[in-house]
Amino acid sequence: MGKRIQLYIHIPFCVRKCRYCDFLSFPAQEFEMDMYVRQLIEEIKVQSRFYTDYTVSTIFFGGGTPSILKSVYITNIMSAVYANWVVEASAEISLEANPGTLSQERLLNYKAAGINRLSIGLQSANDTELKVLGRIHSFEDFLTSYEYARDAGFDNINVDLISGIPGQNTDSWKNSLRRVAMLKPEHVSAYSLIVEEGTPFHDIYGSEEGRKLLPDEDTDREMYHATAAILREYGYSRYEISNYARKGCECRHNLGYWTGEEYLGLGLGASSYTMNRRFHVEKDINNYLHIDMNRDITPLYEDVQELTAEDRMSEFMILGLRLTRGVSSAEFAERFGINMIDRYFYDIDKHIRHGLLESNPPYIRLTEKGLDLANVVMQDFV
Amino acid sequence: MDKSKIRNFCIIAHIDHGKSTLSDRIIEQTGLLTSREMQNQVLDNMDLERERGITIKSQAVRTVYRAKDGNEYMLNLIDTPGHVDFNYEVSRSLAACDGAILVVDAAQGIEAQTLANVYMALDHDLEIFTVINKIDLPSARPDDVAREVEDVIGIEAMSAPRISAKNGIGIDEVLEGIVHSLPAPSGDEKAPLKALIFDSLYDSYRGVIVFMRIFDGTIRKGTRVHMCATGADVDVVEVGYFGAGQFIPCEELSAGMVGYFTASIKDVRQTMVGDTVTETDNPCAEALPGYKKVTPMVYCGLYPADGRKYPDLRDALEKLQLNDASLFYEPETSIALGFGFRCGFLGLLHLEIVQERLEREYSLDLVTTAPSVIYKIYRTDGDIIELTNPTNMPDPSEIEHMEEPIVRAEIMVTKEYVGSIMTLCQERRGRYLSTEYMEMNRAILRYELPLNEIIYDFFDALKSKSRGYASLDYELKGYETSKLVKLDILVNREEVDALSFIVHADTAYERGRRMCERLKEEIPRQLFEIPIQAAVNSKIIARETVKAMRKDVLAKCYGGDITRKKKLLEKQKEGKKRMRQVGNVEIPQQAFMSVLKLDEE
Numbered sequence: 014m015g016k017r018i019q020l021y022i023h024i025p026f027c028v029r030k031c032r033y034c035d036f037l038s039f040p041a042q043e044f045e046m047d048m049y050v051r052q053l054i055e056e057i058k059v060q061s062r063f064y065t066d067y068t069v070s071t072i073f074f075g076g077g078t079p080s081i082l083k084s085v086y087i088t089n090i091m092s093a094v095y096a097n098w099v100v101e102a103s104a105e106i107s108l109e110a111n112p113g114t115l116s117q118e119r120l121l122n123y124k125a126a127g128i129n130r131l132s133i134g135l136q137s138a139n140d141t142e143l144k145v146l147g148r149i150h151s152f153e154d155f156l157t158s159y160e161y162a163r164d165a166g167f168d169n170i171n172v173d174l175i176s177g178i179p180g181q182n183t184d185s186w187k188n189s190l191r192r193v194a195m196l197k198p199e200h201v202s203a204y205s206l207i208v209e210e211g212t213p214f215h216d217i218y219g220s221e222e223g224r225k226l227l228p229d230e231d232t233d234r235e236m237y238h239a240t241a242a243i244l245r246e247y248g249y250s251r252y253e254i255s256n257y258a259r260k261g262c263e264c265r266h267n268l269g270y271w272t273g274e275e276y277l278g279l280g281l282g283a284s285s286y287t288m289n290r291r292f293h294v295e296k297d298i299n300n301y302l303h304i305d306m307n308r309d310i311t312p313l314y315e316d317v318q319e320l321t322a323e324d325r326m327s328e329f330m331i332l333g334l335r336l337t338r339g340v341s342s343a344e345f346a347e348r349f350g351i352n353m354i355d356r357y358f359y360d361i362d363k364h365i366r367h368g369l370l371e372s373n374p375p376y377i378r379l380t381e382k383g384l385d386l387a388n389v390v391m392q393d394f395v
Numbered sequence: 396m397d398k399s400k401i402r403n404f405c406i407i408a409h410i411d412h413g414k415s416t417l418s419d420r421i422i423e424q425t426g427l428l429t430s431r432e433m434q435n436q437v438l439d440n441m442d443l444e445r446e447r448g449i450t451i452k453s454q455a456v457r458t459v460y461r462a463k464d465g466n467e468y469m470l471n472l473i474d475t476p477g478h479v480d481f482n483y484e485v486s487r488s489l490a491a492c493d494g495a496i497l498v499v500d501a502a503q504g505i506e507a508q509t510l511a512n513v514y515m516a517l518d519h520d521l522e523i524f525t526v527i528n529k530i531d532l533p534s535a536r537p538d539d540v541a542r543e544v545e546d547v548i549g550i551e552a553m554s555a556p557r558i559s560a561k562n563g564i565g566i567d568e569v570l571e572g573i574v575h576s577l578p579a580p581s582g583d584e585k586a587p588l589k590a591l592i593f594d595s596l597y598d599s600y601r602g603v604i605v606f607m608r609i610f611d612g613t614i615r616k617g618t619r620v621h622m623c624a625t626g627a628d629v630d631v632v633e634v635g636y637f638g639a640g641q642f643i644p645c646e647e648l649s650a651g652m653v654g655y656f657t658a659s660i661k662d663v664r665q666t667m668v669g670d671t672v673t674e675t676d677n678p679c680a681e682a683l684p685g686y687k688k689v690t691p692m693v694y695c696g697l698y699p700a701d702g703r704k705y706p707d708l709r710d711a712l713e714k715l716q717l718n719d720a721s722l723f724y725e726p727e728t729s730i731a732l733g734f735g736f737r738c739g740f741l742g743l744l745h746l747e748i749v750q751e752r753l754e755r756e757y758s759l760d761l762v763t764t765a766p767s768v769i770y771k772i773y774r775t776d777g778d779i780i781e782l783t784n785p786t787n788m789p790d791p792s793e794i795e796h797m798e799e800p801i802v803r804a805e806i807m808v809t810k811e812y813v814g815s816i817m818t819l820c821q822e823r824r825g826r827y828l829s830t831e832y833m834e835m836n837r838a839i840l841r842y843e844l845p846l847n848e849i850i851y852d853f854f855d856a857l858k859s860k861s862r863g864y865a866s867l868d869y870e871l872k873g874y875e876t877s878k879l880v881k882l883d884i885l886v887n888r889e890e891v892d893a894l895s896f897i898v899h900a901d902t903a904y905e906r907g908r909r910m911c912e913r914l915k916e917e918i919p920r921q922l923f924e925i926p927i928q929a930a931v932n933s934k935i936i937a938r939e940t941v942k943a944m945r946k947d948v949l950a951k952c953y954g955g956d957i958t959r960k961k962k963l964l965e966k967q968k969e970g971k972k973r974m975r976q977v978g979n980v981e982i983p984q985q986a987f988m989s990v991l992k993l994d995e996e
Contacts, residue, residue: 021955075954173952205950234946255950270955284955291958318958328957331964367922387948389922392968395961 018067018287019269020098022053022090023280024079025298028114032147033175035209037282037296038077045298050086052302053280054093056294056313059306060277061097064287069100070274071266073107074128080110084122091126105169105265107132112158113150120165130264131162132171132202138189142178147213152192159196169262171200176236178206179218179226186236187243194247199262203240204255205233234385254335254387271332273325273348289325292317322349326356330394334387339378353377360393398651399579403471403608405488407516408498409506409866413528416560417498417569418456418472424566425458425470454488454594455606455653457636462574470573471637471653473593473608475512481741482870483689484594486515487669490685491593491608491653494522494577496569497544501527501535501557504543505833507807507866513548524576525555526569531562547833580610582650588612588620589679590672595663597717601633603660604642607672608653611679614672615647620658621675623682627665628675629658663720689721691739692800692871693746693766693850694783696727696893697753698735700760700973700984705734711757712736715749722749727784731893731977732762732987737784743850762975762984765896768846771798771874785895788881791932799877800846803828804869810836812861819860823848824899843872847897882907884914884990885928885935889978893987900931908937910990917986920944925980 026046027038041049072094074087087108094100107130108123123131137143138152162170172193176186193201208218208227217223228236241251249257253271256264269276278285282296292314295301304312320328326349333340345353354361354377361377364370369383369390383390408414455473462468475488489495495516499509516523525544527537537557544552556572558565594606614620618631635644636654648654660666668689671682699708712724723739740746746766753759770782773795782788804825808816813830820827820842828841844853849869857865882903884894894914898906907929914927918941929937953960974981 202952203950204952205948207949207951230946237946237950254948255952267954270957276955278955284957286955286957293956293958316958328961331961332957369922385946385948386922386944388964388967389944389947392964392971395964395968 015099016067017070017101017274018064019071019073019266019274019276020069020094021266021276021278021283021285022057022072022074022079023278023283023294024074024076024082025049025281026081027076027078028081028111028149029147032145032213033206033208034147035212036077039298046082046086048302049281049298050082050090052304054090055306056279057090057093058097059310060279063310064098064277067099067275069094069098069104071105071107071269072100073266075109077109078111078114078134079108080114080119080123084119084126087123087128088126091128095127105130107171107264107266109134110158110162111148111150112155115158115161117161117165120161120167124165124167129167130169130171131167132173132200132264133158133162133198134173135193136173136175137178137181137185138192139181139185142181142185142189145179146175156196159198169200170198171202171264172196172198173202173204175204175206176240177228177233179228181228181236183232183235183239187239190240190243191247194244194249197247197259200256200258200264201244201249202256203244205237237385250337252337254384268336271335273329273332289320290317291320325349327394330357331391334377334379334391334394337378337384339373339376341375342377343375357394360390364390364393398582400466401469401471401580401651402494402573402577403473403492403580403651403653404494404496404573404577405473405475405492405516406496406498407475407489407509407512408528409500409503409508409512412498412500412503412506412509413560414498417496417526417528417558417566418474420560420563420566421470421472421570422456422458424570425460454596455637457638457653460570460574463571464574468574469652470570473653481745482515483687483741484668485512486519486685487591487593489516489519489521490669490683491591492519492521493580494524494573496573496577497523497525497550498528498560499525499540499544501529501537501540502532504536504540504837505547505807507805507839507868510548510807510839511805511868513550522577523550524572525550525552526565526572527552527555527557528560530557530564531559543833580651582610584611584613584649586611586650587677587679588614588618588672588674589683590614591683592622592666592668592670592672594668595666595720597663598657601657601659603663603666604655604657605660605666605672606637606653606655609648609650610683611650612674613647613649614656614674619675620656620672621678622666623671623673624686624688625665625667625670627660629660629665631656631658633657663717667720689741691721691723691769692742692846693740693768694737695740695746695766696729696732696735696764696784697724697738697750698729698732698762698764698893700762702733704759707757708736708753708759708761711753711759712738714757715752719749721745729764729786729893731891731975731982732764735762739783743854760984762893762987764893764987765990766850767897768800768850770879770897773797782897785881785897786892788897791880796876797879798874799879801843801872801875802846802849802869803872804842804844804849804867806840806842806857806865806867808838808840808861808865810838812864813838813840815860816840816857816865819853819856820844823853824902844869845875845877845899846871880931882910883930884910885926885930886914886918886982887925887978887980888928889980890930891977891982894990903931904936907931911937911939913990914986915939915941917989918980918982921980923979 025038026041106128108128109132111134135155140151208214218227244257251257252263275287277287281301282294284293294313342353371380406414458470460468460470473488473491475485527540530537541552541555556565556568589611590607590609592605592607596604598604614634616631621628633644634648634656635642669686673679699705716722721741724736727737728734772780772782774793775795825842825844831839878900879897880900880903882898883890911927911929921944924943925941927939928935974983
């Protein structure tokens with residue numbers, strides 16, 4: 014039985030950069046996208062030679078806005094994957110899409126290319142908030158896209174929402190949640206806005222003064238708690254700090270990140286974790302396009318980091334605790350040959366006493382309060 | 396050398412009136428050596444010095460000036476520190492001189508330190524020669540300023556050179572003025588040695604280098620000398636004078652000259668500033684007047700931010716003390732901060748200088764506790780304690796009464812700010828003495844103020860309330876009875892000793908309230924609610940609450956970029972390290988400092 018690997022494919026293009034976004038993405042011309050896809054396909058081919066004993070369990074197109082690409086590009090990329098890798102028949106193949114970039118035809122072609130899960134970046138059901146964020150679409154646009162997606166036969170859809178938007182209050186957040194939940198997508202990701210350095214948002218909201226324009230801590234927490242309550246009403250269970258799904262519809266690709274599965278990032282800046290190493294692809298588009306991967310693949314990689322057993326144990330804890338089921342001491346023992354409780358006795362004991370962790374054998378998991386204060390716990394496992 | 400061709404002088408000025416620029420110009424426009432010295436092999440000696448790499452900016456410089464009368468004059472320029480903390484050092488430097496150049500800014504006129512320095516120079520019977528600097532400024536009004544000098548100080552100034560040290564205008568006039576207006580030294584080379592120590596410097600090769608002015612007698616290599624105050628006897632290894640940035644050895648120094656000697660002295664405390672150097676076998680009849688044992692006025696606790704750096708802090712303080720005899724330190728322990736040192740300083744500036752050197756030159760991260768003056772406690776059992784650390788204050792029931800140091804302050808300010816400065820002084824428990832109006836719209840306010848009211852931030856407040864125009868000078872007047880209490884801060888119901896301090900009973904409530912408010916801002920939310928209380932005699936007088944932290948989670952999609960997520964957690968963890976665990980509560984280092992500057996807003 015061969016090993017399994019997840020593929021992440023990065024599409025660094027968007028129509029316009031959102032004002033809070035610090036991901037590696039930018040607007041581009043058609044010919045630039047064309048050049049990029051050619052190089053990406055080359056990378057998919059060359060890389061496959063290093064992973065001949067692996068089968069692909071999930072594929073995830075992230076961005077940027079992958080749906081900005083004409084469907085023929087996605088078709089070509091998927092053909093390259095199928096031609097060079099062994100993909101499991103039941104593989105989950107997701108694509109991130111933004112309302113305003115999806116046509117019926119494009120969706121049908123994506124489906125034909127093998128995409129079986131869509132992740133739609135809505136962020137808010139309130140048009141004023143969408144404007145504040147710098148989104149290019151309205152809620153109405155989203156409804157149309159959603160309908161097209163269902164029509165095209167997508168039966169596994171995620172919708173992204175963001176709380177803590179400047180000007181947002183608890184009621185408008187609840188409203189966004191309900192309007193989305195009523196559409197019954199299989200999965201909802203509810204993130205909190207983080208004002209990242211180097212974004213236009215940071216210039217405004219990064220200062221002490223600016224922070225006062227954001228929902229205050231109490232409101233923020235109210236929203237955060239409303240999320241779990243409302244989504245539960247509509248039949249969603251929280252399985253990760255900010256991810257909710259109907260039964261059996263958890264995102265397998267993301268679960269892989271949190272449970273230490275191996276994954277290979279393809280395309281500009283994409284992160285990988287394979288063979289005990291973390292690394293990512295070159296982040297400069299011009300450099301990326303000019304690497305002759307057939308001759309030598311090494312210039313493609315940056316920050317290659319060999320993980321020690323210690324690192325892997327630490328990551329097992331930090332990532333695993335994000336899941337509501339927690340980290341399994343049985344699995345820890347199987348992977349590392351030592352007892353998890355013994356290894357982290359001081360910290361686990363401390364946080365159990367503070368009410369942030371609880372034991373549910375063989376799992377150790379965050380409590381309700383611990384989910385709110387996850388960083389306090391995770392810091393001790395870094 | 397003929398004494399009539401020597402001039403020993405200093406430059407006195409208010410801060411920023413151009414003292415150092417003028418010094419630089421004088422050094423530039425004169426020579427380093429006399430023609431006779433150039434023929435001798437002094438240069439060889441200098442090379443030797445260079446090889447040993449000893450070039451230290453000295454507190455004094457000797458230059459040679461060929462005057463218009465055709466004679467060569469030896470000019471000894473002695474630098475004086477420019478801050479009230481160092482008044483005693485200033486007075487000793489002045490005592491080493493025969494004359495002073497008074498530099499007055501042509502735009503700003505006389506300031507508080509101008510006056511203080513002039514009075515001090517007159518006390519030492521120095522001849523004063525005035526120059527009006529910065530005539531290049533558009534706002535310069537040299538004639539007005541000259542008149543002001545005559546009216547206020549009462550010395551001739553109409554013929555004072557109008558110069559611009561910055562642009563090199565009028566420097567010749569200054570040099571001629573030094574030669575003709577300032578007196579030559581007197582003294583007897585044949586009399587027993589009598590020299591004044593005005594500074595010293597520790598050098599790791601030669602030990603202490605003692606800076607002195609010789610009044611009588613002669614000193615040379617091999618002379619066994621005696622320090623009158625400290626009682627130390629040492630054999631002179633080398634004598635010499637100060638080149639620009641170099642120590643230049645010579646055969647001997649005699650009455651009227653300024654120079655240095657070394658004697659393999661390992662401890663600066665054997666050669667205190669102000670002490671008299673004489674010959675062990677042929678001592679002078681009496682020491683020079685004016686020696687004072689310098690004692691610290693301000694104390695505070697210095698703690699390494701990282702407790703493991705305690706030995707490093709100790710080593711650094713030891714090294715600093717080699718060069719700074721007025722720095723005092725002894726180990727102490729704080730429940731909140733662990734092992735550290737109680738340190739004594741001449742004043743707040745001195746404290747800041749030492750703190751900055753420890754942080755910069757020794758890369759130490761420090762936590763400083765509130766500065767304290769020395770309080771005298773008269774106990775009911777008749778004992779008298781000098782209190783430098785608020786934590787050691789006895790129980791109020793054991794105290795008969797307390798005394799605090801009072802200073803006499805002179806504040807010079809333009810008329811429009813007199814009102815706000817008076818309000819400030821009242822707030823700081825000042826006792827009004829007098830106001831004196833000067834020409835040109837300015838006044839001198841005289842107040843008696845408790846020292847503990849001015850050591851934190853009085854100078855900053857003064858500047859901000861006068862748009863930077865007010866200037867301050869003060870001297871210790873003595874001790875007075877005062878109603879003082881110890882203000883304690885409790886975090887999560889535990890007393891934090893490092894935050895305790897002594898305050899006047901009438902201001903305790905206000906101070907306590909503001910400290911609580913400030914700490915509330917500085918202490919980050921933690922897992923539980925934290926009460927912050929201020930207490931006097933175990934009675935709570937103020938309270939704030941830091942609410943429990945309720946949300947701290949990365950609810951964002953970082954995808955497979957795990958490294959980034961780890962970095963964020965690491966950064967948070969790093970921040971935690973800069974906190975001090977006090978009981979169950981983590982208090983950031985800066986919180987200890989922030990409560991000292993309550994008046995900034």
